Amino acid sequence: MFNREIQPPLSLPATDALDAFFNLSPDLFCIRNSEGYFTKINDRWTERLGWTEAEMRSQPWIEFVHPDDLQATWEWEAELTPSSPQPLRYKNRFRCKKGGYRWLSWRISQDEQGISYGIAQDVTEEQWRKSAVYRGGVQEAVKLRDQAIAASRMGIVIADANLPDMPLIYVNPAFEQITGYLPEEVLGVNCRFLQGPKTDQTELNRLRAAINEGCHCTVILLNYRKDGTTFWNELTISPIYDYAQNLTHFVGIQADVSDRIIAEKALRLEKNRSEQLLLNIL
Template sequence: MNPSCEESKPNLVSREASLQAFFNLSPDLLCIRGSDGFFKELNSVWISTLGWTLDELRSRPWLDFVHPDDVAFTFDVERQCQTEGANYTPIQLKNRYRCRDGSYRWLSWRLSAYENGLSYGIAQDVSQSNWRGSGTYRTEVQETVKLRDQALTASSVGIVIADTRLPDMPLIYVNPAFEQITGYSATEVLGYNCRFLQGTKTSQPAVAELRDAIKAGKHCTVTLLNYRKDGTPFWNELTISPIHDDDDNLTHFVGIQADISDRIKAEQALRLEKNKSERLLLNILPKPIVEQLKRFEGSLAQQYTEATILFADLVDFTPLCAQMPPLELLNLLNQIFSVFDQLAEKHGVEKIKTIGDAYMVAGGLPVPIDNHAEAIAQMALDMQQAIHQFKTQQGESFQIRIGINTGPVVAGVIGIKKFSYDLWGDAVNVASRMESYGIPGRIQVTAATKERLQDKYLFEERGAISVKGKGKMITYWLVGKK
């Protein structure tokens, strides 16, 4: 081993220690910056001037400490320092640097160009010379600026500033809340347009609204589907406000961002539940009545000068109840009445209710229609055909009795609990009698109904029958369509 090499090692260590000691003797802020954007060496004056520890200053890109309003021209100076080749003329810079307590100090820099990946810098604290006026005013302004900067840092909403004077309107400031919301650090986004948050969702209507507002230099608030750095989506409520200089030229946009994903989810869940409730209500009441209920507009009872009412009853259903288990019986009824419901929807008539094995439907209400009698007649004929697909335990087809009448009715909802849409009036009672005084497999109608249908449908006269409460009535059997 070469003894001279052994002797050179302590000499080198001693020389580096001496240089570091000399480095720390300077009253100015000395630093060595790497081309990766981080400080490599700092003297102790930085601690007393800004309050940060040296480890804290070295742990973040040095541009993270620059005041938002100074980032743009600081970038320009940094690009000069990145110029290849030795440049022995110091590069001048003056900007504001953030202190640990949230305030800012003015620093005047002399920087060398990067050589071998390193740039050397000397900075002086010139804060006092950058304030004008009396000491009291200066102190008040300093405190105001300090409070403003602390508020920006402490804000729970994301705050960004974009420079409209630069191409593509890059971000020059983002606060810690923005970093937390998006997952991006300031170093990763400064100098870029914030559209990267949109991912591939650039065709949202809100994006077009935002672009129009930016183009017009106007304030606006939009809700955007954005994406964090890890790819997870979030709903961003963004408010942008323009900033103008003394000559009324647009210079910046300030953006306030809030992650409202929880609110959007809650609203979507609320809409889903509301839709479920409305669908349930529409299964109980006609749509016009539901709309009237929601508006609380007057009485829910309405007079109709003419409607056609149908009652249908399953023949010999009572004995069947004693032969079948209750759940099996209920399932059978559900199948039959579900087919009838489909027919009611097909013919545009209103199902009123079921009572045991009886089914009630009406045409011409709650929305009046001219062909209500025809719609009910056609439904009755279809019900006759549909019931044949259902068989008893003995394999026999079910039969139904159907009665129809036409006349004036009152329809609506009464009471304050367990709403039910129903009909009242003599025409309703007579329709019920037409069913109960009918015979299995036939459709009995009154003269009033026959009169409205005789041009299109075939009838057989049954003759006069005694009807409770009405005496003798001439009735007819509906046979089919002409």
């Protein structure tokens, strides 16, 4: 009963073994060549930052670093040599595909050919908890933010991107002044109630596309006040992402630009009239 031949374990090709090893770790593994490009990364990079391996290999790794961290990163990297007895350690911020940055804590070694081997841990939450805003200034920062938003002459609205139909959850006093709607009349519903029969569908399509893609966008729309009168609304929307790069809200900033639009139309009419008079004279 003990004479069954034991089969040796199947061996993986070197590249497959490396891939398997890379992707076992919860950390971000990478290999960089001497020219400053990633040559290999594990799947954690895509999970954390959103970039595919091809995208990250297509540009120098330093271009992903936050502009405020570039100088320090270059200084740290200058200390990286094959003769270094210990891995180089430092922290910086890397750009996410959808915007924003994540803090990475690095350990990097280099061989004689200038190939660098790095392991990075995502320490974004840790850095956030250590920040001065988090330690003691959260309430004060929120208070100042609320005062600034309330005092703004621009209409400011916030919509919840995770609820069905993205309802409004906040409007500032200027929104009421511009549109005539009270907060209790609009909170909990989508802001399309400002649209009407003469609202430009092309601009609306641009706006919808930006919302679907989670992108920043500015449009000019003919909107309708509560009393039925119209106004030209220059609307800018910006997506808000949490620390994990999940879309949570949209912020909309509204400006009544009716006077500007009317003046621009008058100028165009006057220009056309002058050109026509000149043609008649000639």
